[in-house]
Amino acid sequence: MRTTIKDIANYTGFSVTTISLVLNNKADKIPRSTKNKILDAVEELNYHPNQLAVGLVKKRTQTIGLIISDVSNVFFSTLAKGVEDSCRSQGWNLILCNTNDKHERDMSYIQVLANKGIDGILFCMARDSDKKKTEESIQLLKKLKIPFVMIDRYLEEADCSSVIVDHKQGGYAAVKYLLGHGHRKIGCVTGPSGLEDSMERLKGYKKALEEYHISFRDEFIYEGNYDRESGAGAVDFFEGKEISAVFAFNDMSAYGVYNSLKKRGISVPGGMSLIGYDDIFFSEILDVPLTTVKQPIYEMGVESVKQLIDEVESGVGARKCIVFQPALIVRESVGYGPAYDPDVESFKENTFFR
Amino acid sequence: MRTTIKDIANYTGFSVTTISLVLNNKADKIPRSTKNKILDAVEELNYHPNQLAVGLVKKRTQTIGLIISDVSNVFFSTLAKGVEDSCRSQGWNLILCNTNDKHERDMSYIQVLANKGIDGILFCMARDSDKKKTEESIQLLKKLKIPFVMIDRYLEEADCSSVIVDHKQGGYAAVKYLLGHGHRKIGCVTGPSGLEDSMERLKGYKKALEEYHISFRDEFIYEGNYDRESGAGAVDFFEGKEISAVFAFNDMSAYGVYNSLKKRGISVPGGMSLIGYDDIFFSEILDVPLTTVKQPIYEMGVESVKQLIDEVESGVGARKCIVFQPALIVRESVGYGPAYDPDVESFKENTFFR
């Protein structure tokens, strides 16, 4: 049997209250001598409070849940690392939940976590969530009165804190960079059209185009699914459209584009310029290191934990929206496009756009 | 306030005992009618038992801990996915613990998990663990009477179950394949010499060499650290040694070798054959898809959970050692070596060695 607080009481001759008091640093009025005796006994008997019991009465477990679709996905595992590191450094623990992007699992995990008495949830909603499902999740969270912060998604209606990245800016930066290199016909491999982050990147794309007075063309937009196959599909789709650069909305589909291009004997950046999004660590070590838009995922994990714990401890829903700025990481997959003219000032300026 | 069992009691007019009985399927002698009334009330009031309270009395939480060094490492995130999937399918939960390969964190997490009442631990020991530290961890686990299964490490003395892969066989398969392709001077980029898995792969290397009556040469062995830098270091180390193939003990260092080779203008497999270990998913999509030894990591995660839950539920430490066989995944990074002669029967036979 584990040592309990009673054992310490018996051993020292003091009451459980006294023990509890000194262990919880509420022992202002307890003499050093008593304290020391107790602390010694704790050490000697190797006493560690049963956190289930503590949680039951304190209604706090110093544990949060992380709901994501899939840890084996680099994006999420990086996030999870940030989250876990941040938790540990503050003495908290992390329950990991994978939903495989199924809304029903979001729902069931929220309930399970609540039953376990977690103090808060870091919530990356499943991708299959439409408006109604999203609302359903939020409703549940609220009904259960669980503090939560949404990651990678901001919802006006949600009335909660979120940690997001400015994807419109990311898309804008990528496309502007391409334009600055003389590309005019730029293909896009988007994510699922239902996803806000994809839509935002597209907005960024449009914004950059507008700045250059180039009209938006639907036939340059391929709706992908954030996977490698999407990249291959896009290459087929772009065929014959004289595109000189493609902006893939994540690195995975950029790889798909790259591989598919290679099979057709088209080189990067010689035959086609390519820019990705995410900066997954492999992007750097590819044969043609990928120019891409980096999301500070790890930092987002760290930050979201801070925010969540803050809300838990203060007891107030801060409703704060922390937005991270993505950064363009220039490597070697973008070359100059047909419109490039080294003598034009605007190009010079844009070459080092960041 | 959440609905409690008392609320259900009040609402239905039955006692808490009765409620508890039907909720725990121990209601053999309770009439359907009562049961239904209770179940209806549960539904209506949306009652979910507080698992902290349940855990406190049952001394079971249906939760296990996973101690690994770093989820953001693909190897571990794949493992974690297997573990989590397996947990969920059995209605269990997972607490994730990253140690960054620090033994002290192994120790502290073990204690923390114990305090939280987890039912078992999946333990990937930190890499900095020498014999003494290892023993210390095991001792703690035993003192705490926590069922645990070790992953990727087998210890005679540990007297516990483990899930491992036959690394000697993996190393053997890789090197035999290389030998079969006519390579005779084969460089090795090992892992840290203290690690058993690295040592095992090396044993496999030696075994294959012996079969070909080739004597082992120390100058072909470069002790790396399982990272990309190791690969680069190895290439320096091998310089001028007329090596025609290198066997890197993990994919990461293989990439390092590949990149470093490329910088020197040496192609793979033209100028040098290369074989890795792990089959991280990126290995397949590299420019020169990497021939490598695949570890069934996900499956190991799934299996280890099964084993652990089994032990928890049966209450007996099974002390079972589940060994997974690695598989050689042939792709394009290995060519023929100087000793290759298409007319020699043994080569033909070995070309398709698996």
Added chain:
DNA sequence: CTGTTAGCGCTTTCAG
């Protein structure tokens, strides 16, 4: 300064 007491929400004998 320290102890008594009453729970937290649940399970589980033990009666009836």
Added chain:
DNA sequence: CTGAAAGCGCTAACAG
């Protein structure tokens, strides 16, 4: 068949 009561290990008024 159902309920009363004890107790899991701990905290927190409230006394004294």
